[in-house]
Amino acid sequence: MALVEFDIAALIEASVNAASIDAGAKLVLAYSGGVDSELLAQGLGCYAKLHPEYRYLLVHVHHGLSKNADMWVTHCQRQASQYQLPIEIVRVQVNTGPRLSIEAEARNARYKAIKSLMDSGDLLLTAHHLDDQLETVLLALKRGLGPKGLSAMGAVQTFDGDKVLSRPLLSISREQIEAKAASLNLQHIEDESNCDDKYDRNFLRLEIIPKLKSRWSAIATTASRSAALCGQQQSVIDEEVSLRLPEFIEVVVHGSGTVLNLVLLGQQKPNWQALLFRGYVEQLGFAPPSMVQLEQLLNQLLHAKSDANIELKIGDMLVRRFNNSAYLSSINQDERDQVSTSSLEIDTARLPLMLDEAKSKLIKPEELAICLSDRKTLIITNALDRETVRMPQVDEVVSVRFSAVGSTRCRPHNRQQGRELKKLWQEYGVPPWERARVPLIFYNERLVCAVGYWIEKSYLSAKGSEGLLFLVS
Template sequence: MNIVSLIQLSLHQLTNKLAAEPNPLMSSAQKRKLVLAYSGGVDSEILAHGLGQFAKVNADFECVLVHVHHGLSNNADAWVEHCISQANSYDLACNIKYVEVKQAPRVSVEAQARSVRYQALLSELSSNDILMTAHHQDDQLETVLLALKRGLGPKGLSAMGKVQRFNQQHWLIRPLLDCSKEQIEQYARQHNIVHIEDESNFDDKYDRNFLRLDIIPKLKHRWSAIAATASRSAELCALQQSVLEEETIKRLPQVQQQLGCDNVLELTKLADFSDAWQSLLLRGHMEQLGFAPPSKVQGEQILSQLLDAKADASIELRLTDVTIRRFKNNAYFLANETGSLEVSPQQQHCTLQQTNISLEDLLTAGISLPSGECLSAENIVDQTQALLRLPLATEKVSIVFALVGSTRCHPHFRSKGRELKKLWQELELPPWKRGRVPLLCYDGKLVAAVGYWIEKSALAHPETSGLRLTLR
């Protein structure tokens, strides 16, 4: 086994993926840092040994070991000393990250440790850097078995990729993914590589350890090649999942609509698809918005309530990170910190802490709103879109979150004005959102309902510059 070649092969595969990206997250031309998640166990130890050799012949990479000190073992400090000593022998830098794993009833220590470990690794990465882990073929088998236990579909069964995104902003490579545990242990013996043994690896109360200690040895005794065949199955699932995602992305715009600042699902259009496509489109829409996709049972319940309930039924479905609401045949997906939050009368009539908003702030950093959103503006000339005129030097700029329903408004897209309450109904804006729309005023007079309209009287002249407002 030639670990230098395996690292080079993974980097070559990454280069090919970058070349195929329309907007790559990093430039393949820039020097980058190659960061190894280094526990000091046999898997990461042989990869660190190989990385030391790789670094000597690849000066365009800065190779770094990162060891995370969880503090869960009495041996944690000794492991730090081991990792620093070994790193010195490989002529590699070794950064130690100290983290705290919070332990509480009904909270998985395994999951918490993994979460803080990856946060620590993320802190080491800049946009152009690459994370490397020592996952191998048996780890892949464990991941597939855990996915089956959890009832996951093709995406979960895809398990781990040799090259894949990490936290959406970075790339992760796994050079040892096609190597068996036996090959890794043989390499360590051949090169007299000293490594640590984490005593928690022998505690079968953890699911992975139960599989590793009790189940996988029996499977391999019966079917010696099961780790390799499971890995091939995972690759096939990944291939099928990529096709599903491509087709889902093509169809999503058919059932999506932008209403103000919300990307909603149009339920009448979603109902025209088969049950299978309804499920895929729901999951795709939620993932696109940054929410965790629902389980099979949750997905069926969500679709049943959204599509089969009476037209005037009040639907509110709450998941771990999202609240789903239905209004006028549209489904809204709202982050839980705001998903079911009703705005109080006090909040509705509040202004920003600074009544006078600086135009410079709007054009640079933006203005933070009580809703958690940020309002910013660009000063541009564009005859194809409605722009807000610049405030006069004498005009005070402010924001409120509600006006009297009888307030007369004249949106730029209407030939006549109408009462604010009627406009919200016309635009089919859900009641729970009406008190959250930033209303921009000049000298107390409404000039724009941000995300919805600009008052006709406040439009910039087509030949002059104006403000394009953005709410994010």
């Protein structure tokens, strides 16, 4: 392909056709104002004139990291007016704390801002090109990634679950883009940070890739071909994993979510153990662990002593083991689920459906809602013809607690025999870390209900009688 012999609008049209979006959908361009996104914006303006069946939007994200950021906003607004395309300027705050990658944090903030302006079925266009693909492949090699990482960027792929992301320039080199922009006399901005080689991508772009190209002029094209081949292989792996993975996943009987059956996983060959576990991690939305991290995880989950307390943290993922199952959760959400108090008394005067025996009538105040944590609330209400706790007597103080002595004797309404509390937790399959989050209802010093699990048999409401229903939402 000659340097300038390509049509941007035609490349956009091919991307839209490949994305199979519906009329009325919005084509959103991530518009930085750099030469590549400038060229794409100009082409989108031409395409929009021929295709009024779609909506269009340029999104420029103001990161606040450069002293020139305000001037870039002015440039982008002026150019958008020239292309006759609407533009949205979004100002974001980039996390710049210790041990954080400014590149990664800026990218996360940018995509979060763009997603907030998109609806289901919309198409996001980005200006990634052939040399960006080579950089991505080299970074994947540097990080020791497998076929998924080496497959780099796809020309068209699912974005944010219900949207599509397209890269019309992915087969076009940086030199071709710069030459095309020059032939059209396009004005564009130059981000001074692109010259700072402390950033990995800039180091590759400024120091490494020019040397590679001087030795092997077609390396960007051949690396892109390798990425495509890795992508093909990874799609086959993903398909096979998606077919096999469901037989290893079990729904948590009490509580919510799923777990991974480690007995079945341990019966697989090592390579399949790694693929299936990584597939489960990605299904739950966590970043996949590295090869070394995955080996350590599997070794501890599958080979540690049965009573070992396994709790591993990788990024935002918390991995625990209980009853031959792997429990995966978000560290952030786990912290938010921590109860805010160890115990509290309930104002019995506000309990719903209190029986006023002296007057032989019912009193029904509002439903009680007690905040347990950032994400959980205890609801107390009355119910009829359901398994409920009998109404408290006048001399019974009602309290909510989150721990009790393991030797506490209980006789659940749904069990034939009474057992110690610690044995019941095991029978019900409640992991140790969840036990301190289960609201325990006490009448005076008597445990009468483990919310969501059982009611003490002697405190169960008589059939046809109204009682108290405790729920966690």
